[in-house]
Amino acid sequence: MNGTTRALLQKLVTARGPCGQEEEVLAVCVDWFVSHGLEAWHDEAGNLISRIAPASGSAQSNDDSDSIKVFIHADEISFIIKRILPDGTIKLATLGSFGPAFLGQLPVEILGDAGIVPGVLSLGSWHTGEETADVWHAKHGNYDINQYEIITGMDGEALVERGVLPGARVVIAGQHRTLWDMGRLVAGFALDNRAPITATLGAVEMLLEGPAPRSPVYIVCTREEELGSGTAGFAAETLPGSLSLAVDVSPVSPDEYGNEVDPYPTVGLRDDYAVYNKDVADRLVAHALALEMLPGIGIFENYSSDASAAKRLGRTAKAALVGIPMENTHGYEIIHTDAIENTALLLASFLRSPSGPADTLQE
Ligand SMILES: [Zn+2]
Incomplete structure (x- = not known):
């Protein structure tokens, strides 16, 4: 190239x-x-x-x-915010056909009405047991978008103030958008x-x-x-x-x-x-x-x-x-x-x- x-x-x-x-x-x-x-x-x-x-x-x-x-x-491939809970938990729906296991846990950007809000597409901690149901199911092969959330460090009220509402789009963060060269191959999102x-x-x-x-x-x-x-x-x-x-x-x-x-x-x-x-x-x-x-x-x-x-x-x-x-x-x-x-x-x-x-x- x-x-x-x-x-x-x-x-x-x-x-x-x-x-x-x-x-x-x-x-x-x-x-x-x-x-x-x-x-x-x-x-x-x-x-x-x-x-x-x-x-x-x-x-x-x-x-x-x-x-x-x-x-x-x-x-x-991207996400749309489905709902936001008072504690700031953001739940998602997918825009496009894919499983979140194809992306993993990674930094994302929320396209809020007042600008970009950083977050992390999160599943939970590995070092947990059956009570942490979403991780437990993921460990046993069941990855579904409803097991994931976005962590932003903000509560629901702060998110709304930043223009983050249901319907806002979520994309992979800029720092993960650098092409990755491997000899005759090149990779990226x-x-x-x-x-x-x-x-x-x-x-x-x-x-x-x-x-x-x-x-x-x-x-x-x-x-x-x-x-x-x-x-x-x-x-x-x-x-x-x-x-x-x-x-x-x-x-x-x-x-x-x-x-x-x-x-x-x-x-x-x-x-x-x-x-x-x-x-x-x-x-x-x-x-x-x-x-x-x-x-x-x-x-x-x-x-x-x-x-x-x-x-x-x-x-x-x-x-x-x-x-x-x-x-x-x-x-x-x-x-x-x-x-x-x-x-x-x-x-x-x-x-x-x-x-x-x-x-x-x-x-
Ligand atoms: Zn496609």
Whole structure:
């Protein structure tokens, strides 16, 4: 991963993006679009959208009906405060599908109305017996969000004064958002979906440098994807074009999916919500092979994307998925250092020539 790519990834990981409050992440994207000479705007659902113009003079140059919509979700695995007890005990609900055992006990930040309030996602002390029921059950394999609380050192009244109320979002603290390098691997929280965002912006940069895409491309930075179907469906329906392509993560499981933390992207075929259109998937695979990449094949359980959600809801005619192979999804996530740039290369190649790799427009 080159320095520019890594710096953008770190900036995106540092930005907080709980479901429904993704403004910090979207602000990084706006800055990126503007600094690359692109306009960016929000639709009524809060999606951030930018349009990449096709090559001028091409037959399709301004026919928006051929547009391709690329979806990247800006939200991350997070919590919402469910209730606050008078003694300051904060109980949570999850925003996204995951178990708290995937995160452990760690520092968090509460997005209070009056600013950030620090806390610790807590389960309790190990050195306890059966009377400490939540820890006891956790020790015997039962981890559930209702066993956890956030300790802030404040009572209920003080929390309310700080603007901490039910509905406030809770995210992993900034000090745990530094990327962790391990040779050919890099790890961190919220790589879902900041690594795919970084890859997509990398592809946009390649398209701007040329050759340009065959048809107009809409980049849609969405919200609330981790809830199963967020704001993507609205944009899929309201923007022109028949194909919605999500760039998201590709879960790694050597036993189940036969993959590992690969440097090459995965092409989606099916998940819990939809089948991805085979003709599009076949062309994505052809592009990957033409780039001398061996793509992973995505047939996933317990998974959905902005594109499959939009298809399931009847908001898009066609769906496609390009995934970055990721270990520990919805936990402390790990990717290959080359995966972002390879994913960018595949995306740029496909968008230049959606009908097949041999058909790229020349400058
Ligand atoms: Zn996710």
